[in-house]
Amino acid sequence: MWNNALRNPAPPSPIAPLAIDSETEKTVQPKAKDGEEHDGRIHWVRVIPFFAMQLACLGVIWVGWSWVAVAVAALLYFVRMFAVTGFYHRYFSHKTFKTSRLMQFVLGMWGTSAVQRGPLWWAAHHRAHHNHSDEETDVHSPHQHSFLWSHMLWITTRENYRTNLNAVPDLSKFPELRLLDKYDFMMPTLLGVAMLGLGMLLNYLFPELGTSGPQMLIWGFFISTTVLFHATCTINSLSHLFGNKRFRTKDQSRNNVWLAFLTLGEGWHNNHHYYPASARQGFYWYEIDITYYMLWLMARVGLIWELKPVAARIYVKAEEFRKERSEGKEL
Numbered sequence: 229m230w231n232n233a234l235r236n237p238a239p240p241s242p243i244a245p246l247a248i249d250s251e252t253e254k255t256v257q258p259k260a261k262d263g264e265e266h267d268g269r270i271h272w273v274r275v276i277p278f279f280a281m282q283l284a285c286l287g288v289i290w291v292g293w294s295w296v297a298v299a300v301a302a303l304l305y306f307v308r309m310f311a312v313t314g315f316y317h318r319y320f321s322h323k324t325f326k327t328s329r330l331m332q333f334v335l336g337m338w339g340t341s342a343v344q345r346g347p348l349w350w351a352a353h354h355r356a357h358h359n360h361s362d363e364e365t366d367v368h369s370p371h372q373h374s375f376l377w378s379h380m381l382w383i384t385t386r387e388n389y390r391t392n393l394n395a396v397p398d399l400s401k402f403p404e405l406r407l408l409d410k411y412d413f414m415m416p417t418l419l420g421v422a423m424l425g426l427g428m429l430l431n432y433l434f435p436e437l438g439t440s441g442p443q444m445l446i447w448g449f450f451i452s453t454t455v456l457f458h459a460t461c462t463i464n465s466l467s468h469l470f471g472n473k474r475f476r477t478k479d480q481s482r483n484n485v486w487l488a489f490l491t492l493g494e495g496w497h498n499n500h501h502y503y504p505a506s507a508r509q510g511f512y513w514y515e516i517d518i519t520y521y522m523l524w525l526m527a528r529v530g531l532i533w534e535l536k537p538v539a540a541r542i543y544v545k546a547e548e549f550r551k552e553r554s555e556g557k558e559l
């Protein structure tokens with residue numbers, strides 16, 4: 229099966245060249261053609277495990293809790309949120325730094341452990357969000373759809389299940405990334421099995437910790453993944469509703485300190501919509517951006533390089549907008 233996929237990768241045809249808008253440095257995705265098929269039917273095969281994962285959290289009623297299980301869940305939340313924000317978002321979607329081809333694969337694999345599908349699918353959807361933010365075709369927009377749809381239900385349709393390879397030609401040219409996208413369930417399955425094994429091992433070696441295989445599976449996999457999923461989704465939903473605007477953008481993106489904590493720096497969403505080319509989203513020292521600090525550390529040890537800074541002209545614009553706000557003008 230694996231060999232077949234390598235030899236006969238899904239033909240990404242026809243792939244439009246990736247365009248970069250010179251003014252905003254945003255990647256520009258070709259617009260959907262008139263009459264292009266829209267398929268709003270629910271993809272039940274994928275939706276059932278999606279809801280089952282969330283329902284499985286109720287298993288906590290039977291397995292209880294222990295400090296070690298909660299700590300593992302929190303740790304896995306942290307390392308996988310970093311994979312989503314640092315790699316799926318700031319690398320695969322926006323190319324805000326560079327790395328080797330091998331490391332790119334490692335980052336992609338790390339990302340799939342977050343159970344948010346593969347890097348091509350994630351980046352294609354995210355680029356579409358930037359190109360049509362809060363417009364009619366933006367599936368993430370709470371201004372165009374119901375809150376629940378923008379937050380999570382958009383994921384349930386067949387149309388949104390597909391990976392739009394036209395939006396990610398720079399990524400889909402790598403067969404190993406297409407493979408990760410195709411077998412996006414591999415890392416989550418391994419993680420689930422590893423959690424079960426870890427709980428059983430700890431129960432055997434250190435019974436005083438009060439954990440077990442099923443308990444570690446519920447906390448380390450199901451609860452951690454569900455919280456991670458909803459926290460990520462707040463950037464689609466809540467961060468286009470609550471917070472402040474530093475920059476004038478055509479969308480409703482906001483900067484929100486609480487969401488920045490929850491998502492390791494993604495809450496500076498208005499900054500990011502105005503200037504997505506930068507590796508950092510907290511543009512000032514007081515805008516805590518843990519993802520950026522971790523990326524900076526990775527660059528220091530040589531795993532990644534050329535982290536793109538915030539261009540000087542962006543700070544000039546921020547000052548102009550600050551003056552406008554102080555004069556009472558709406559952004």
Ligand SMILES: [Zn+2]
Pocket residue numbers: 357361463464468481497501
């Ligand atoms: Zn947004």
Ligand SMILES: [Zn+2]
Pocket residue numbers: 317321322354358500504
């Ligand atoms: Zn983005």
